[in-house]
Amino acid sequence: QVQLAESGGGSVQAGESLRLSCAASGDTTRNNCMGWFRQTPGKEREGVAGICAGASTIHYADSVKGRFSISRDDAKNTLFLQMNNLQPDDTAMYYCAVRVRWSTRWDRDDDFDYWGQGTQVTVSS
Numbered sequence: 001q002v003q004l005a006e007s008g009g010g011s012v013q014a015g016e017s018l019r020l021s022c023a024a025s026g027d028t029t030r031n032n033c034m035g036w037f038r039q040t041p042g043k044e045r046e047g048v049a050g051i052c053a054g055a056s057t058i059h060y061a062d063s064v065k066g067r068f069s070i071s072r073d074d075a076k077n078t079l080f081l082q083m084n085n086l087q088p089d090d091t092a093m094y095y096c097a098v099r100v101r102w103s104t105r106w107d108r109d110d111d112f113d114y115w116g117q118g119t120q121v122t123v124s125s
Contacts, residue, residue, distance in 0.1 A: 002026045002114040004096045009119030014087055016123075022079040022096030022116055033099040034072060036081045037109055038092035038121075047107025048094070049081060059106045063089070086123045093118040 008020040020036065033052035039045040049070035050059040058070060069082040079096055097112035105111055 002028055002031070002098050002100075004098060004114055004116035006094065006096045006116040006119040009094060009121045011122040011124065012086055014123055014125050016086055017082070017084045018086065018121060020081040020083065020094055020096075020119060020121075022081075024077040024079065024096075024098065028077050028098075030100040031098050032102070033106055033112075034079045035097050035099070035106060035112065036070060036079075037095045037097055037112075038090075039095070040092045045095070045109045047109070050106030051079070052099075052106055057106075061107065083121070086121070088123050088125050091121060091123050093120050 003025045005023045008018060010018060012018055033050055035050035036048040037045050038048050048061050048064055049068055051070050051072055067085045071080045095118045096116040098114040099112045103111040
């Protein structure tokens with residue numbers, strides 16, 4: 001079992017930045033991919049960024065490339081998402097997730113095994 005706890009969400013103006021954190025606890029030795037997803041009411045959850053295979057591969061959704069940066073601190077079992085130049089379309093509940101099974105997709109939420117409770121990000125224009 002893996003427990004995940006996100007933090008760092010909030011309300012900002014367009015153009016500002018936020019840094020999300022996700023603290024992992026429990027059996028983290030089997031993690032092969034960690035990711036950030038987001039969801040707004042009435043829409044499907046979408047992959048934002050993923051860091052897989054021991055941080056050797058990093059992925060971003062096209063909508064956030066050049067603005068968001070995912071990283072991890074293995075010593076602290078913590079995943080980060082640095083979000084710069086936030087826009088109103090980035091408003092969503094952001095979730096941290098861990099995958100222990102094998103998959104070729106970093107952005108398919110069904111392939112992820114453990115989820116945090118989410119942290120709200122609201123960007124106003």
